Amino acid sequence: MGSLIGRSLRGVVAIACVLVATTVPATAHAAVVVPAGVTAGIAVFDRQAGTFTEQQNADMQFRSASIVKLLIALDYLWDRGPDYVVPSADRTRLDAMLRSSDDDAASYYWVQRGYEAVVNRMVPRLGLRNTAPPPSSQRGYWGYTAISAADVVRIYRFLLESAPLPVRQFVMGDLRQSTRCAADSYDQYFGIPSVFGGPRAVKQGWSGFGNGPMTCSGTLSARASGVDLVQEALHTTGTVGPDDRSIVVVLTLHPDGTPFAKAYNALTGIVRSLNVPGGTRLPGVPFGTWGSGVRVRSGTTTASPQLAVVPSGTDVLVSCQALGQEVVVSPYRNPWWAYLPQFGGYMTNIYVNSPDNKLPGVPDC
Template sequence: MSAASATSAASHRAPGTGEPDRTTASSEVPAGVTAGVAVFDRQTGTFTEQLNTTMPFRSASVVKLLIALDHLWDKGPAYDIPAADRTRLDSMLRSSNDDAASHYWVQNGQGAIIDRMVTRLGLTHTSRPPSTHPGYWGYTAVTAADTVRIYRYLLDRAPTPLRDYVMGNLRRSTRCATDGFDQHFGIAGAFERPWAVKQGWSEFSSGGCTAAPTTAQAPADASAGTRTKAANGVDLTRPALHTTGTVGAGDRAIVAVLTLHPDGTTYGKAYSDLGRLTRSLVVPGAQEPAGTWFGTWSSGVRVRAGATTESATLTTLPAGVEVLVSCQKQGQTVTVPPYTNSWWAYLPQYGGYMTNIYIKSPENELPGVRAC
């Protein structure tokens, strides 16, 4: 991997805040990627990773956490959520449903949602979308440090019913988002459960999954205007891919990794680069899955229930994404001229097999990978 190691330094916190006030990190950031990273150990009350923690990024779908919290803020101790609301909120939090987010964005006052949540949660570098794009909830500015603050509120201060509802949905994150993206990158790909995630992406074509694509984030009003390069110091055009959430028993670690990628970056490359970055982090309580990571090629590659092309398709892979292989076995011979291969790799994070023909390796049988 072509990567540049961030400069390491002693962790430093602002007096009395428990929050980072300067950049410290040991993470590996792939070349060309801009990243903001914060990893907070709830057991010790310290940060294990801090990189560009107050750099603002457009939130993409990470802002759905604030949209949900604002809508549920004053629901009373029982938190009796009407069925229609529960359906929308479940889909927004688990499957990143954009239509649900736009519904609440309009209903609850657009940027006023962000203003309220900044005050309620004590966020220091989060701000509403620029005045030129009031309907674009994904243009909300967030930072890695403020993302940690959002999760710390949820876990440590929110009423128990609210915490259990929101975090319960994040624990049940679906692999396929409602817009057809495979959203189990970053935290979800790097670590074994238990984890809970809210992901974000912007300016990518569909990564390939089994969900039927719907309208990508439509502005909540028709007068949002044309896109601009930057507003209030926030880049609005470079492809963005974010992974946020908690990892480990008892939600021990809070992880926020916000990234921007060079124009033209494919979803598979960004997915893989974010995975490498996330796997390089010191995350207390995390367990990395067993196996070996390999690159892939081609698009629409199917993950199947068995080692044959007749086996049921479980999902499709984002084009060119890296995959974790735990074992391999011989199955149906597959020919894709000029290649022929009878070996199939088992991908534990997808629960199925792919033919080795689409794995980047000089041999048909993957080196160093055990037989299933």
């Protein structure tokens, strides 16, 4: 990027020092819930207080999956200064890459800008400490980049505190418009979006799941290498709260063969247990679900417009329930509908894991 970014690097050195100095005692991690068998790298940084509220395995390297798309975007924008004019074709690709995690767009820039050279340039520019490019034998696989939770915090701090305003607005603007359904048809509202309402901005990552799509159509079969070659990876990163108060990063690995829904629930549960200053938590009682292709509708009838599809087997928050059209799914009949704040609509209670038609502990709408 132009001289503005060059000058901003002096701030990166200060940021790196803060990341070392402002740690929290180990006892602060006692409330974090990490399911058995799951490996997690966690970092939550309160920008207002200038300190971490959570850290666990923050320097541990994980394969980045789509989180490296932040570096790809920044590397591209670095050379656009001082005017930061982005041609329309590039803007379309970058928007798709950041909002909907489009892999084709990432691959386009990865090749165009020299494969591992993207990472090798960005590591010193941002003062990253645990980030490394893919092995030379697998240089075409950008998702094999190694990264840590602490380094992802550094990336977001650069964006929010040091990057030129046009760069910050471009990248963060796209992350604030993250789509529920990714370009490869996976539901990417696990973790941060399933726990916190706005304001928020997110960049998600997943790798190694081959059990089919969770919301739309299509499949994902990519398996990463480099740091871990086997386990499924699922990551949630971003900012939460007014003025991007808290940076939240949770990188996870799950035992080989873990279904996407199980990892989705586990990661969301970890995020739910974190201390995140400034975050507005979505209301509701968590319930498990069953069935596939379960529709969320704007009203309490099967004729109401469809808003979304619940990812098969994932947990949902239910904030209230209302009487509506009786739905029959033999041998079950149920007139009650659950309101899901994560989706902004209603789902028949038939597909909520509960012994009774009416859900316990949930008020009427």
